[in-house]
Amino acid sequence: MNSYSPEKDELLKRLRRIEGQVAGISRMVSDDRYCIDVLTQVSAVTSALQSVSLKLLDAHLAGCVVAAAREGGPEADAKVKEASDAIARLVRS
Amino acid sequence: MNSYSPEKDELLKRLRRIEGQVAGISRMVSDDRYCIDVLTQVSAVTSALQSVSLKLLDAHLAGCVVAAAREGGPEADAKVKEASDAIARLVRS
Amino acid sequence: MNSYSPEKDELLKRLRRIEGQVAGISRMVSDDRYCIDVLTQVSAVTSALQSVSLKLLDAHLAGCVVAAAREGGPEADAKVKEASDAIARLVRS
């Protein structure tokens, strides 16, 4: 069990599709396809990965942060800190 | 009272500094300064605004989300949803 | 004269509007407005600044880079390097 269990299948499906898209970009580069066309595909994959990040973050907030806050202990602060650090990495990546 | 009360003075100080930086960029443009130098300043202000966003988001998570979760009602879901939407806007802005 | 001369008035208008928006965010914080509402405004200003960045970069490419390439000297490489560095800062800010 983990925070993203309800969306595990959906996440795996997306990740496999992203893996295939990256393989497709390798083929485009091997075939000397036009740089801007390759770039368009890379941007599409970057957006798809960001959607995966947003789903995972959502799961962390709705799962880990809320659960820790409900338990009432000091753990909630640590979970919020993890979320904040992950958001900062996401915004700056 | 609000989620960012403990950091209100710090936030206001940063925002006033950002306002001054934007005025400085206007002067650079008025004075026909070199485009790349203007761009460097715009990137610096964009980074400063993103730090403000991260601080506000942090306040929302540590304040609103945790408080709503501790109360135990359905409000926590709404607060998490607000956070997720704000993060998506932030990542894509 | 500079690369953004044709859009100087438009840029100044946008920058003054952004300055006013930042002042508005300071007032929201002073008035203890809800964190998510403040955050929405900060994201709007961040987007507006990124549009300014894209306009300046466009001017640099269409102006400085193309002009240097047409002159045929080694200056074109330096102008491309400035553009690449500015884009990297933009993508990561």
Next chain:
Amino acid sequence: MNSYSPEKDELLKRLRRIEGQVAGISRMVSDDRYCIDVLTQVSAVTSALQSVSLKLLDAHLAGCVVAAAREGGPEADAKVKEASDAIARLVRS
């Protein structure tokens, strides 16, 4: 021949590494690894893809844009427009 020919091997090496990293993230999700650990890996891959984008954009500027400007025809404008559109997608993805 294309704008990124000198860096083709380097690009292919990076893309294959990214493909392997995405496969690794799928395994983490399959194994129910902690959401924040998965998120950290997704951010690393997003950064790696953005480096690929910056390399391709650099090749487009130093190759296509400069070459078209040197030829002196109207093609330079079209190449600059492609670069600007690609940068806008990159900044907003």
